């Protein structure tokens with residue numbers, strides 16, 4: 001049910017129904033102050049006025065939650081896709097990310113982005129290299145991150161004209177050259193090898209229906225690998241740390257962004273209830289993920305003793321549907337009206353805490369618009385995308401209805417999404433976003449669209 | 461006899477139609493132009509009915525001779541003689557200054573017409589200097605081409621002169637027109653490179669208005685990359701691009717290739733890289749580049765124990781310098797782990813240096829993570845490639861005890877610090893010990909649980925007590941701990957604690 005909107009503004013703090021948890025400073029605090037605790041303290045003080053309704057964020061409902069200003073954020077995103085001033089020079093090698101971040105965020109806000117199809121096609125075409133893959137810009141080297149962002153952007157605008165830009169055969173060769181003897185993927189030829197590479201490569205392979213056999217010239221063949229996913233799950237398993245979280249590569253510090261990449265990758269190479277427990281210590285991982293959420297802020301942090309940041313709404317928040325699927329397995333009898341536990345505790349994390357943080361602290365409600373890390377930071381396309389993805393994920397429940405019979409038939413797990421209706425709904429129903437697939441982070445029908453197109457293509 | 465009036469040769473003969481304001485010394489260029497217009501077009505702008513017969517004659521004659529003096533009509537010899545007679549007699553102006561003459565604006569948007577005469581003259585001198593320099597510059601190119609055809613090259617001094625010349629031209633251009641000359645065209649070394657500019661459709665998405673100097677550098681970079689050229693001048697182009705945009709991953713990979721092909725001394729490259737790293741703390745391409753350099757360099761010195769030690773020391777020193785500024789920099793810590801493994805820095809000093817960072821901030825989780833790596837991946841006291849979450853029987857008991865003691869001390873210092881609790885759990889895993897072995901220690905942070913006067917000074921201790929109870933099969937105690945966490949001590953994780961309780965029931 002939509003929460004009633006109060007027009008009283010910021011003055012009547014006491015009028016809002018805000019649980020104590022999101023109003024009070026933490027109950028257990030150490031006396032010893034260090035840089036980390038001082039920064040944490042500052043962040044709490046920075047967020048509290050936004051959470052309490054002391055900061056003027058326009059009308060709030062009786063839960064003290066401001067509206068999601070969709071038009072303002074859409075305007076911001078449209079501008080980010082338009083001509084950019086020279087100050088964006090540093091973004092020269094990462095422009096495809098801007099396409100993805102903006103198009104994905106606009107889609108979540110309910111905008112039809114097919115309008116951008118021609119422009120996108122003409123922009124990315126010269127960024128594709130004849131030797132396979134897409135670069136950050138013309139004349140640059142192909143990179144897994146920019147290729148991933150480009151493929152997702154093409155899927156978002158949809159249509160054959162967009163899909164046909166991709167040269168799948170050279171892509172196959174190029175991906176083969178990135179696959180390493182230890183099972184992982186380099187981001188670019190000669191580039192770094194990390195969990196992002198594993199995730200980006202598996203998404204690309206899955207959406208483009210790339211043959212799973214490695215090309216003959218792949219360096220991984222020397223180590224006995226014959227397929228793209230051979231040894232990949234084990235390599236990801238090595239990235240779990242003593243804390244339970246996942247690091248960029250083996251033996252580094254656990255980090256939220258890599259946790260999502262690891263789970264996403266594992267959910268592609270097989271159904272999550274099989275592949276995730278097979279390669280990771282699931283209980284330790286769940287505990288670590290859960291401890292990323294802080295109160296009173298409500299948002300997630302990326303590492304132990306680091307600060308909340310809106311983008312982890314996706315990197316950590318987006319892990320939950322995959323974790324739930326790996327705990328519960330396929331829900332064959334699942335119907336949309338199926339009963340879930342009655343309290344908010346039916347979720348492994350506090351959805352309302354996250355929603356509070358996002359709507360109160362992550363919206364830039366100035367003329368600029370867009371979403372941000374925290375109130376003291378500027379909004380940008382990256383945070384807009386991942387904050388909104390996290391919001392959508394908190395507002396919906398994704399259930400894996402049936403699992404593939406054969407691990408190699410990618411994308412055949414059946415996922416079903418329903419609005420999350422348990423417990424108290426603290427946001428206005430108008431602010432419920434569109435849905436985004438828990439593995440591909442684009443709407444399900446967009447992922448299906450591109451995959452079906454290539455699944456029907458015989459050979460390259 | 462009165463002295464004969466000698467016509468002044470130097471002074472101007474003021475025409476009869478000159479107004480006083482046309483004869484005073486002009487202050488600005490615009491004023492001078494206006495005077496010239498007035499003097500060369502008698503009575504312009506005046507109502508013809510107001511003119512006297514003489515004035516009217518001058519006026520109409522001026523207009524009559526115009527087509528002739530401008531050469532639009534050619535006359536016979538006789539007629540021309542007649543023409544000049546009239547012109548001289550009436551002192552008619554022959555040259556006509558065009559009306560509405562636009563001097564244009566300078567680089568600051570200032571009207572050149574508002575310049576003083578002196579200022580204009582200075583500008584003209586600069587323009588002339590620029591023209592002369594470009595003449596020499598063209599000559600240089602010509603000479604060089606000629607030399608090339610004969611299989612020769614110009615002397616370095618000639619090239620250096622040209623370099624200076626182009627720099628001066630660039631400075632003049634900036635001074636005169638505010639135009640920035642891109643950097644690479646100022647150096648004749650790059651003359652034979654045909655840059656490949658980026659060609660984007662007008663309506664390209666997120667099209668960036670690259671500053672000219674960046675666009676130039678990128679177009680040269682692209683040209684040499686396409687040509688697969690790996691020469692010192694290419695190295696300089698990469699340096700130039702990196703100085704503007706260190707996030708440009710392609711330029712780094714290309715730079716590494718050049719270093720390999722030219723077999724350049726790695727210590728020099730590292731020294732250069734230090735400077736770049738200090739100026740770009742958040743950039744991670746730098747650290748991948750550094751790792752590539754080390755991978756490439758290490759085999760060359762692997763047999764020289766002293767050289768390896770020296771390198772290890774200088775690398776750790778530099779890493780420490782960066783971490784002092786940015787204590788949790790993910791890529792720097794990651795690099796540190798790489799070099800520990802590669803250069804075998806499993807030393808007391810390394811442990812000590814990590815320890816110092818934990819002393820500075822006991823909540824620095826990156827430092828704790830590094831410690832875990834140093835202790836439990838040291839090949840002399842651990843199983844190769846053992847998973848961080850698994851029991852490793854090869855780790856000596858003394859090490860386990862040392863780590864447990866160290867961690868407990870740090871927990872006592874700051875009980876609600878998750879870094880040290882996570883570390884404690886990690887050590888117990890490695891030791892193959894259960895959580896219940898630390899139950900006694902953890903209990904001191906959670907007193908009178910579920911009773912009057914309940915006091916919890918660490919929610920992490922309570923979580924450990926819960927896990928210890930799960931281990932020992934004490935579901936009741938575990939439920940109590942989880943419930944207390946959910947209700948009071950860590951309620952943001954209520955969903956998780958409830959899930960743990962629901963798992964107890966399943967068992």
Ligand SMILES: [Zn+2]
Nearest residue numbers: 309310311373
């Ligand atoms: Zn962020």
